[in-house]
């Protein structure tokens with residue numbers, strides 16, 4: 001083959017099977033953590049495969065530990081809320097929880113280990129092996145410092161956010177809006193050196209985003225995101241999210257590398273501009289930028305039902321509801337020429353709605369569930385159910401449902417209304 005060839009043929013390899021589990025959870029973010037815990041507590045063996053070196057996804061690796069749509073939820077989300085408010089020194093701002101991401105990392109890990117879940121970090125799912133009829137995933141294939149490995153399970157739950165396992169298994173999916181554009185990415189940043197009480201007085205939440213943008217403009221910078229977020233996490237720490245990177249796909253590492261470099265430089269510049277204002281900002285300090293960009297939107301894997309914006313307008317729920325969502329539409333504009341802020345269709349009034357079990361069950365594989373932001377939904381509905389309080393409830397529902405299906409010896413899609421009632425009771429009604 002000449003040196004200018006653009007494709008190479010790799011030789012076939014034999015891949016070691018490293019373990020066999022009842023359930024494998026792909027990704028240990030908010031949804032994956034809850035899926036693993038929900039399943040393990042129901043008595044099945046669980047492995048979490050996680051590409052990062054911690055649990056928590058956007059909360060920890062993404063440095064955005066700001067939990068929306070959690071306030072009505074009990075079960076695992078309720079336990080986390082108790083921990084955050086009563087032990088971790090976290091905050092409740094309106095109905096949203098803030099917490100030190102480092103404490104959350106430790107807590108999530110402790111919970112899963114105590115429940116007997118096996119964790120494998122630094123391990124990325126890169127392929128899936130299926131049965132000869134193509135309907136069943138038999139192994140998740142991973143790459144790590146240990147090379148290529150295979151992991152067998154009876155059921156899989158894709159909580160990778162991006163729907164990586166499902167896509168590798170050949171499942172259909174949707175991406176972006178009607179023009180194929182997705183919401184921008186943002187970089188999570190942790191800052192300190194602001195008096196939280198003074199911040200509330202001098203820059204209350206109702207005007208904070210608009211004012212922050214004004215301050216940046218006065219400092220000579222047109223921010224890529226016109227509504228920067230700043231929220232108190234406790235212990236003198238704040239999250240800050242002041243950048244948008246447009247039209248960078250989640251599956252284009254070159255574009256994401258460039259976007260991350262731009263975002264990090266802009267975040268440092270924004271913090272420097274604010275610090276130079278003095279007063280409230282005089283001691284502002286940037287503690288850390290996330291090691292990965294926050295991906296708002298990637299694949300929405302095709303399920304056996306799809307959550308639609310009409311469900312949200314009508315406030316629909318069915319007996320097959322896994323959990324309810326109370327958060328409205330929140331579209332960060334995919335098109336900076338239109339706005340660099342939120343592009344909410346103002347005419348749409350949202351109501352609390354139920355997410356049906358079938359939106360978690362992959363249409364194209366019989367033993368594959370999804371939880372978190374990669375479930376089956378349309379562009380607008382995704383902007384509502386993607387928040388992390390909902391992801392936790394979806395994860396717990398998926399984990400419990402998967403365990404129930406295994407214990408009954410049936411496929412997830414075959415669970416009856418009575419089956420669902422046994423494990424969604426305290427999720428669905430919240």
Ligand SMILES: Cc1cc2nc3c(=O)[nH]c(=O)nc-3n(C[C@H](O)[C@H](O)[C@H](O)COP(=O)(O)OP(=O)(O)OC[C@H]3O[C@@H](n4cnc5c(N)ncnc54)[C@H](O)[C@@H]3O)c2cc1C
Pocket residue numbers: 026027028029030031032049050051052055056057058059061064066067068069123124125126159160161162164165185186187188241293294295296297371372373374386387388389391
């Ligand atoms: C910039 C930004 C700001 C946001 N702000 C908020 C907010 O303030 N409040 C809120 O509640 N929600 C917010 N959201 C929404 C929310 O963060 C996500 O929708 C939420 O993280 C969904 O949870 P998840 O578990 O599905 O995904 P994630 O948090 O993305 O977790 C996915 C996990 O899977 C792992 N993973 C991915 N691919 C693989 C693979 N191939 N192999 C192994 N592991 C893999 C990842 O490392 C990660 O740990 C925000 C999102 C973004 C991007």
